[in-house]
Amino acid sequence: MIEEYGIAILDQEGDYIVKPFFSDIPKVSKLIIICDAKTEYGNAKQRIIDFLKLKNIKPEFIEIKDVGNFFQIFLVLQKICKSKNDPTWVNISCGSGIGVSALTIHAYNQDILMVVYDKYLNSTVVINVKKLKKIDIYNKRYIRLMREISAKPQSIEQLSVSLNITKSAVSRRLKNLLALGIITRSGAGSRNYPYEHSLNEFGRLLLG
Known part of the structure; x- marks a missing residue:
C-alpha cells in the first residue's frame, strides 16, 4: 500500500x-x-x-x-x-x-x-x-479571453457567444485565470444573477 x-x-x-x-x-x-x-x-x-x-x-x-x-x-x-x-x-x-x-x-x-x-x-x-505547467496565459486562447473581459465584466454565457467556444471551455479557462489571481469574479452564480468575470490590475499588467 x-x-x-x-x-x-x-x-x-x-x-x-x-x-x-x-x-x-x-x-x-x-x-x-x-x-x-x-x-x-x-x-x-x-x-x-x-x-x-x-x-x-x-x-x-x-x-x-x-x-x-x-x-x-x-x-x-x-x-x-x-x-x-x-x-x-x-x-x-x-x-x-x-x-x-x-x-x-x-x-x-x-x-x-x-x-x-x-x-x-x-x-x-x-x-x-x-x-x-499546462497553463500558458500567453497562448492566444487566453489572450483573447483576457482582452474580452478587459473592456467590461462578462458571464460565461456572454463569453461563449462572443468567442464562439463552448461554455465548458470558457469555464475551464476562467477557473485557471482565477486560480492564478489574474481575474476577479462577482455575482451570485444564479440564473438571474450569473457570475461576471473581469480583469484585475495584475491581469491588466500581464496583458500589457
Missing part, C-alpha cells in the same frame, strides 16, 4: 508546519520533518508531535547537518523520494529561504503539490504544479 505523506522543514517555532492543517489540504498519514541536528528547538518538536497525534498523523524527524544548506536539503529530498513514492505535498511555508528554495525546485521538477501558509491572509494555498 502506498503511504500518503508530506514533507516540511522545521524552523525555530514550527508554527507554519501546523497552520496548513487547519485548511483543506490533501490528507496524509505521515509527515516527514527535516530538521537541523545542531539546533535546539525547545518544545517546538513536542508541540508538533502532540498536534499531529490529534490528527492521526505519524511524525518522522530526519536530522541533517545544516538545514540552511541548499544541497543537503535537495539531496535528502531525493533520497526520501527514492526510498518511498513521491510525497503527496511539500510544505514551503517554513524553513530558511535556501531550504524552501530546495523544496520548491524539487516539487516543481517532480510535479508535487506545494502547500504554503500566508500569514498575512491567515490562509493556506495549494499549488498544483502539474496544472500550473
Whole structure:
C-alpha cells in the first residue's frame, strides 16, 4: 500500500508546519520533518508531535547537518523520494529561504503539490504544479479571453457567444485565470444573477 505523506522543514517555532492543517489540504498519514541536528528547538518538536497525534498523523524527524544548506536539503529530498513514492505535498511555508528554495525546485521538477501558509491572509494555498505547467496565459486562447473581459465584466454565457467556444471551455479557462489571481469574479452564480468575470490590475499588467 502506498503511504500518503508530506514533507516540511522545521524552523525555530514550527508554527507554519501546523497552520496548513487547519485548511483543506490533501490528507496524509505521515509527515516527514527535516530538521537541523545542531539546533535546539525547545518544545517546538513536542508541540508538533502532540498536534499531529490529534490528527492521526505519524511524525518522522530526519536530522541533517545544516538545514540552511541548499544541497543537503535537495539531496535528502531525493533520497526520501527514492526510498518511498513521491510525497503527496511539500510544505514551503517554513524553513530558511535556501531550504524552501530546495523544496520548491524539487516539487516543481517532480510535479508535487506545494502547500504554503500566508500569514498575512491567515490562509493556506495549494499549488498544483502539474496544472500550473499546462497553463500558458500567453497562448492566444487566453489572450483573447483576457482582452474580452478587459473592456467590461462578462458571464460565461456572454463569453461563449462572443468567442464562439463552448461554455465548458470558457469555464475551464476562467477557473485557471482565477486560480492564478489574474481575474476577479462577482455575482451570485444564479440564473438571474450569473457570475461576471473581469480583469484585475495584475491581469491588466500581464496583458500589457
